Amino acid sequence: MSDGVVQLLRQVRLLHPWMGPACLGAVMAVAALVWLTRTRHLPWRRQLAAPLSGAGIGVACWVAVDCLWRPFADGVGATVWLWVGLTATVVVQVLLGGDAAADRARVHAHRRRLVRAAGSGGSITATVAAACLAVNAFFAAYPSAAAVLGLGVATTPLESLTAAASLPRHPERGPGVLEETWRAPADMPDQGAVVTAAIPAGDQSGTAGFQPRDAYIYLPPAYLTPQRPALPVLVLLTGQPGSPSDWFELGGLKDSLDAYAAAHAGLAPVVVVVDMLGSPYRNPLCADTVRGGKVATYLERDVPAWIRSHLQVDDDAAHWAVGGLSNGGTCALQAVSRSPQVYPTFLAMSAEEHPTLGSEQRTLEVGFGGDRAAYAANDPLSLLAAAPAGRYAGVAGVLSVGTGDSRYAQVVPTVADAAMRAGMTVTEREYPGGHTWAVWSVALRDQLDWLGRRLGITG
Template structure:
């Protein structure tokens, strides 16, 4: 059952409105002056939340839909109106219980509006029973061979007992060259890989999550397993091996920028350590860079552009979904330079995607840059990346999808371009 459209979210929002109206009616004995004080306090607390969240602690960025602050103010008002119902001496038990329930319903309605805005939990199942990786170890081929031809619909015949669906596994991918510290990655293996004998030399799609976020967001909010299994069902069990690395630097408070910096060598990890491990251990992506693509949303979209610009010989195909025009930190560019580059602007510019596109030619690179139609912050930045990549000779497209900076755009950005990616990767014919 959907949590972002249809009957259930509508019912929750209607219940929230009714609960707030009942609380207002039940508080009528307190008088209009007390009610107006509650309204003023709600506005002040919401304004304080705005200042703390966006000016002081930078809990979220400017892409937060401003309408959510209105819903937050209404929720704070509801809680205030519920307090007299609960705390006033002599109030009957059922009245106290009704006040508690009404306040909870108002807060639940606020949570529902936030979820509708970001589509973080698209269904009840994604909230209460989210998809998770297999508990079994990653099934590695006994002897991966680098001389196998790249798997495609033309040279692959599925065996009769091929599994009907692919699976996701949790796997630690080491960083011997970069020294990068990483939490376990998630790896999707399609039915053709799990078949016996399998199409071992499949292409590889590296997908990077947002910030805040984790690889599991691709499963919970992005529906990646279902998306890939659906694609495989239409193409003889073939789909890319999808690697979803951890880009939190094992929980480091200073996240990597998909650059090599004083914090970590995350670019080397993603461009050298990860591909080497996949080729050696999985026997996938061994036919050359034409079998490799990188994509991501928000922070991950910025990373995808970074890797495409700095390592076109590794990732000649990229999908930048609502990324920035350069890596940022909430405290500003000067702090970014101090934290990651010892204050050296030139060191930053040497790796920044837009600057790299301006300094070199990319005739073999192709990419799609996806922006949300209602995303007033990231959409203009995506166009900047598009203009720079196009001027550098890359074969790029700019797509505008309905929605803002949310999973409505991020999920569709991958789903609607999966055929294009797989054509580039050689599974489908051009």
Template sequence: MHASAIRIDTPPFVVGAAVVALVCVAVVPWAWDRWRRRRVTGRVVTTVAAVVAVVLACGSAVNSAGSFYPTLGSLLGTSPDPAEGTVAEGGPDGRDLGRAMTTASDRAGGGRGSLVHLTVTGKRTGMTRDVDVYLPAAYTQPEWAGFRFPVVEWIPHFPGEPRQVATLYGLPEQLDAAIAGHRLPPVVVIVPDPNGEPRLTHDSECVDAAGGPDDDTFLSADLRGWARDHLRVRVDRQGWSAAGWSSGGYCALDLAARHPQWYGTAVSMNGYDVTPHDVQTGDLFRGREDLRRANDVSAILRDHPAPLRLLAIADASAGDECAALDRLRAAAAPPAELTTRVLPAAGHNLATVRAELPDVLNWLGSQLGNPVAGPDVPGQNAGTIPAWPLPDTGSPGALHGTDTSL
């Protein structure tokens, strides 16, 4: 069994870890006077084992409450099957999408969309990442052949990856239900890997870090350019949205605020407005205040107002989430439209995100444009909102200034 199949966020695992910890603690006084020849070694070993067991038990309880590492594989940063949860393979840069359409067409007959796995290599960054693409049932139906579909770019949480959005969030099924219920237009959902391997201690926060890597540029420019060239999607800002949970929520807000020429709407579920500076993230900006401020969503809303429609959700028991909402409310002003929701305390966990998804999809359905007939309009790619000047990170491929080339 691979590490990715071993769940470490379930109640049985937490209870088991607690029982092991209690046994280890009980062994220390019980065996204290029983060590005769190797007394010092035995006492040290049992004491250290008890301490380690208690720390692991506490850690597993915290992990279960927050669903930070759902599997042992996610903790170790291993991914044996990045296509898990998908129904077809699209190949490198989507070269095999044509063959995947056969599977998608068969599923569309039952009103089901299809989640296709592929990899994308960015033209600007040269980065290669796993990407899952949800194609609605309408995408392969003859009557929709001449239409271009709106896009939601769904950013997985750290240390998540695209396959977890399907297997843990149940997003494809939620999308099928929302579209069938006419609460959401037929929409293409692009789920990229925002971090890449290895995941442990590698939280990119979807930003262009000082000197690289250029995660923001990959997620905004590279993915957009790839989708424009390989999918029937809208590329105007009214037809392109970003969304995510936890760190993915911050990513969604930051991408939209930094690139209002490309994004019209964004949703943050239990996210925040500034990058953390901790063990897993480090100092992404190497002390540069201009880069830090250029990735502070509240500061961007004040410094570079744009007609964005944003939804930010917080849990009533999460002080950091509520504080972020307060900062966003204080910063947002017309032409930006900010909707905030504080939900009853339920914890920062996967059960919460699954419960929130239907309402989030409803909100997106009220904001996103419908599929449009006809080919892409030249020049539509840049939208009608000018880009604001991004600071130079020092990395050759990263977006900077008012560069909007894909």
């Protein structure tokens, strides 16, 4: 696809305050038009079949996905099923279309049949499009048409980016903060680069195995110079369902980091967004289990080892952090509570109190095979409560949530209290919004200054 088309698609913005109400109004208009032109002459019992069928389909989908299959701990959400029901209502309404004799009497010419078919297809297409746009707006997901097609951010394989090639000498960090010792060269690029790379899991023998998807990596402008400084590292996680690209396509990560780097002489953390799911429909609970594979080992051993061997960054773990949102925020808490020596700094956005598959009983039985000790060994609150004095000395993080996220807002004070009792230093922050990217993208942008001071970029 040409650059011009991609740029045009990026200008088609999909997130507006009026998007949800506008889509609802559009669907109501389509339903009214179909009723006027297609179904108003039908017996009332037959007309009633459309809304009843729509409601039944919405409920059936909810039962099948959120109650029986349960791929997501929190469920898909009532908003999605409401739009499934509305869409199904219009589709059934179109299919009813009156009795056969009346149809033949009104539609006797080839051209009229084509017009009728086009009207039916247009009604269904408009309804499906409105439903998708409304659900997207509710979750504040894809910001543009380009993001829907995976074209929101340009990427290149790590090995193909010449400016990211290893320098003969590994960068060394001097005393003090980087902003005071680093001098940006005149030919430093204005923006950072986004690259992709496969970060394989290590030995998975004896388990069902864990096969992570490719990581997405942000390299700041300072990294892309021959005078490369020893930059800190942020390992970032997404939610479930999700993929590593979400932080860039949905969360505006590159724009936020480029803005931070522009204000600090090209300096910013090297951000490695890794996969801790293997699939949008799996939740391996960020743990080493027979069911999900060795995800904890992957995040706390394999990923750091790969970063140190493939990227020229600060080797000192004191300048490393882990962060994530929702399921990934819980995973960040798990990683720092299990391995504070690997990640002594964390950002947990809209995190849960415990790893979960929907309920503690189901998590214990399905996720950990009934092994309560294994569950406790991967539960942040259990680990924090049982920690010996001094285990979390020097560990610090930010716990954040949306003000409208009632389910997760109550988690923050609980986790903060447990973390501080265990010896961590914790900051709590709130942002306007719910459990959506509209909160998480703003939260990361806001927390970069704190993170930069914590990781030694600024004083």
